[in-house]
Amino acid sequence: MTGAPTTSSVTVTPTSVDAMVDVVRDAVATTRPLRIAGAEQWPAAGHPVRATITVRCSALRGISHYTPGDLTLSCGAGTTLAELDEATGANGQWCPLLPWGDDAGTVGATIATATAGPFAERLGRPRQLVLGLEAVDGRAQRISPGGRVVKNVAGFDLTRLFTGSWGTLAILTTLHLRLRARPSVDESWWINDGDAARLHAFARGPHLPLAVHRTDGASKGLDGEGWLVRLGGNRAAVESARETLRGCGTMAPVATEIWDRVRLVDAPSSPALAWPWTPLARRVRAQFDPSGILNPGLLGDPE
Amino acid sequence: MSSLAAALADVVGGAQVLARPATLHVYRSDALPGLRALPSLAVFPATPDELIGVIRVLAAHDAPFVARGAGTGLSGGALADGITLVGLHRMRRILALDPVARTATVEPGVVNATLTRAAAPHGLHYAPDPSSQAACTIGGNIAENAGGPHCLKYGVTLDHVVAATIVLPDGEVVTLDRGDEGGYDLLGAFVGSEGCFGVVVDVTVRLTPDPERIVTLLADFTSVDTAADATSQVVAAGIVPAALELMDAATIGAVESSVYAAGYPRDAAAVLLVEVDGAADGVEADVTHLTALLRDAGARGVRVAHDPADRARLWQGRKKAFGAMGRIAPHLVVQDAVVPRTRLAELLRTIEGIGVRHGVRVCNVFHAGDGNLHPNIPCDTDDPAEAARVHAAMSEIMTACIAAGGSITGEHGVGIDKLGYMDALFTPETLDAMCRLREVFDPGRRANPGKAVPVHACREWHAVPAGRRGVA
Numbered sequence: 205m206t207g208a209p210t211t212s213s214v215t216v217t218p219t220s221v222d223a224m225v226d227v228v229r230d231a232v233a234t235t236r237p238l239r240i241a242g243a244e245q246w247p248a249a250g251h252p253v254r255a256t257i258t259v260r261c262s263a264l265r266g267i268s269h270y271t272p273g274d275l276t277l278s279c280g281a282g283t284t285l286a287e288l289d290e291a292t293g294a295n296g297q298w299c300p301l302l303p304w305g306d307d308a309g310t311v312g313a314t315i316a317t318a319t320a321g322p323f324a325e326r327l328g329r330p331r332q333l334v335l336g337l338e339a340v341d342g343r344a345q346r347i348s349p350g351g352r353v354v355k356n357v358a359g360f361d362l363t364r365l366f367t368g369s370w371g372t373l374a375i376l377t378t379l380h381l382r383l384r385a386r387p388s389v390d391e392s393w394w395i396n397d398g399d400a401a402r403l404h405a406f407a408r409g410p411h412l413p414l415a416v417h418r419t420d421g422a423s424k425g426l427d428g429e430g431w432l433v434r435l436g437g438n439r440a441a442v443e444s445a446r447e448t449l450r451g452c453g454t455m456a457p458v459a460t461e462i463w464d465r466v467r468l469v470d471a472p473s474s475p476a477l478a479w480p481w482t483p484l485a486r487r488v489r490a491q492f493d494p495s496g497i498l499n500p501g502l503l504g505d506p507e
Numbered sequence: 508m509s510s511l512a513a514a515l516a517d518v519v520g521g522a523q524v525l526a527r528p529a530t531l532h533v534y535r536s537d538a539l540p541g542l543r544a545l546p547s548l549a550v551f552p553a554t555p556d557e558l559i560g561v562i563r564v565l566a567a568h569d570a571p572f573v574a575r576g577a578g579t580g581l582s583g584g585a586l587a588d589g590i591t592l593v594g595l596h597r598m599r600r601i602l603a604l605d606p607v608a609r610t611a612t613v614e615p616g617v618v619n620a621t622l623t624r625a626a627a628p629h630g631l632h633y634a635p636d637p638s639s640q641a642a643c644t645i646g647g648n649i650a651e652n653a654g655g656p657h658c659l660k661y662g663v664t665l666d667h668v669v670a671a672t673i674v675l676p677d678g679e680v681v682t683l684d685r686g687d688e689g690g691y692d693l694l695g696a697f698v699g700s701e702g703c704f705g706v707v708v709d710v711t712v713r714l715t716p717d718p719e720r721i722v723t724l725l726a727d728f729t730s731v732d733t734a735a736d737a738t739s740q741v742v743a744a745g746i747v748p749a750a751l752e753l754m755d756a757a758t759i760g761a762v763e764s765s766v767y768a769a770g771y772p773r774d775a776a777a778v779l780l781v782e783v784d785g786a787a788d789g790v791e792a793d794v795t796h797l798t799a800l801l802r803d804a805g806a807r808g809v810r811v812a813h814d815p816a817d818r819a820r821l822w823q824g825r826k827k828a829f830g831a832m833g834r835i836a837p838h839l840v841v842q843d844a845v846v847p848r849t850r851l852a853e854l855l856r857t858i859e860g861i862g863v864r865h866g867v868r869v870c871n872v873f874h875a876g877d878g879n880l881h882p883n884i885p886c887d888t889d890d891p892a893e894a895a896r897v898h899a900a901m902s903e904i905m906t907a908c909i910a911a912g913g914s915i916t917g918e919h920g921v922g923i924d925k926l927g928y929m930d931a932l933f934t935p936e937t938l939d940a941m942c943r944l945r946e947v948f949d950p951g952r953r954a955n956p957g958k959a960v961p962v963h964a965c966r967e968w969h970a971v972p973a974g975r976r977g978v979a
Contacts, residue, residue, distance in 0.1 A: 318692075443788070
């Protein structure tokens with residue numbers, strides 16, 4: 205999940221949380237910083253990590269708990285998005301993280317970087333889809349805030365704090381996720397030369413499209429510049445949305461898979477490039493990684 | 508007048524500082540019965556500058572304090588035991604309302620329902636709708652990460668907060684956001700911190716477009732089990748109701764005997780109140796689907812309310828259920844716990860058994876769609892024997908919810924009331940990490956001391972100032 209290391213020479217792949225605790229404890233004791241990695245699918249955050257050891261989370265893999273009726277699921281951080289999608293899809297559900305990048309990426313990296321995607325506005329950002337987690341912080345403490353239930357305000361919200369902290373406060377080991385039912389009807393349209401004002405109104409209007417995405421067609425095998433629109437819901441809702449959409453421009457149906465391409469080629473620049481190291485942010489870092497051994501340098505933090 | 512009181516009076520004027528016990532009595536409890544504590548002082552800033560000035564005076568005096576909104580909290584979180592209470596109800600300006608960006612910036616004392624009324628002319632509303640919304644403040648909602656029936660579809664307070672200006676307990680003023688453009692999610696950490704991290708000076712919240720169509724259904728059941736199982740079936744069918752509430756026979760009886768009578772069938776074992784909203788065509792399709800699904804799931808009857816007056820009547824019974832229970836006994840102990848939705852029926856049976864065993868009457872009225880139970884016990888907490896029975900029953904209920912993989916609070920907060928359950932819910936290492944997060948915001952441990960996380964869990968809290976150990 206992180207940029208190339210400066211001088212990485214060793215890679216360790218802990219196969220249990222206890223082993224992860226040992227790795228962090230050793231790193232603290234020997235002051236040898238760690239570069240945390242999932243599937244190593246993610247773009248660089250813009251800064252090199254000053255570390256000699258790479259810790260891969262890929263062995264903390266698999267779904268440990270899934271009750272479809274509760275629409276909740278727990279999995280290891282190294283579980284891939286593809287595995288998550290396959291398991292939930294079998295029950296007509298999904299965890300609609302659908303982040304920028306591809307499905308070979310891990311759940312842990314998606315949450316650690318809080319990487320959203322083209323559907324985040326409508327289906328939820330990573331911060332909204334994580335119910336709780338388990339992690340090992342920079343003091344080698346095992347921490348498990350939140351829980352598996354969909355509503356929970358017990359205790360201070362370390363789940364929110366660790367989500368999107370780019371592995372600089374704790375190494376995520378398990379994620380408890382909120383699932384949703386997949387829409388019964390799900391269709392996508394390419395609108396070339398559409399009416400921008402109408403599409404803007406449509407995106408904000410009562411039909412609640414899953415996405416209205418302005419993009420170039422060439423990188424997706426389509427012509428010109430235009431909008432990709434995804435509609436989801438019950439049949440009546442989608443039909444009614446489609447009728448309104450017709451007034452926005454010439455529509456051509458496209459396969460849902462086009463969004464995989466969108467996620468791969470239209471990713472915006474990383475928010476990690478401009479990390480604000482405010483006094484409060486420095487204090488957070490000092491509390492959870494006092495030795496500076498977790499991804500040092502990644503977020504442009506001073507040496 | 509103490510030197511602290513005098514210094515506070517310099518900031519807000521003498522009339523806005525209360526120091527005599529007789530005048531402080533009204534602030535000795537929140538909406539949780541049975542717990543009372545008298546503040547030593549109360550101070551009421553009216554502007555951001557006054558609030559910041561007040562917090563700086565408190566910092567200069569190394570004085571602990573508790574921020575308070577409307578006092579509608581249900582966990583004892585707003586109690587100030589012998590320390591200064593900072594009341595925010597005078598800070599009630601809506602600073603900006605942008606119908607295009609769909610945001611509003613408000614002071615912490617703005618009442619929840621007032622914001623929705625201000626947004627209404629623009630076809631917008633503030634989505635989090637705790638049942639106390641006619642009185643509770645946005646600042647209090649932030650402190651507790653408040654929920655409400657419509658959180659099922661629209662999310663809790665945190666999902667609607669964009670940014671906030673905070674005065675930290677040491678008097679420093681900072682702006683927090685969610686980190687979507689880079690940065691730790693410090694706003695996510697702040698919301699729900701129960702007043703332990705600082706005080707909101709102003710907050711920018713999201714406003715939600717009013718749905719094109721809203722339909723409310725009332726399904727009645729001859730068994731609580733069937734009603735509880737029906738909730739899972741609704742959610743599993745892929746319908747996302749705006750709200751999905753369950754009321755049991757005891758609650759129905761209380762409501763129907765009160766001025767809030769909503770026309771719920773008195774002979775039902777439970778009713779489900781289900782609301783769907785959105786674009787008109789999709790909603791009508793959901794209503795058809797839901798009606799069939801609820802009947803298949805065992806509903807004896809399904810009433811569909813399209814008309815706003817009819818819908819309001821159905822909702823009145825739910826929103827005023829706590830008030831209706833006031834007819835039964837002088838106090839109402841409202842509990843708040845969460846269990847996995849698929850275990851609702853089992854937990855409701857367990858709760859019934861616990862009530863019978865302790866000789867207390869449990870009225871259930873709760874957010875079934877997200878498994879957020881509210882087992883309420885009407886009682887007289889001034890009767891020590893009855894109070895002990897209620898406490899014992901509530902403890903057993905919480906233990907059962909934790910054992911079922913749930914949580915001790917979904918929306919009311921830990922406050923003082925639930926501190927004792929935190930060790931059962933979280934590991935010592937996790938509680939210690941929570942203490943460390945608090946240390947980031949409030950290293951002096953002066954903001955709402957003794958709430959939310961038990962102090963014994965804080966491993967590095969050695970140098971607690973004299974006199975504050977045990978309550979810190």
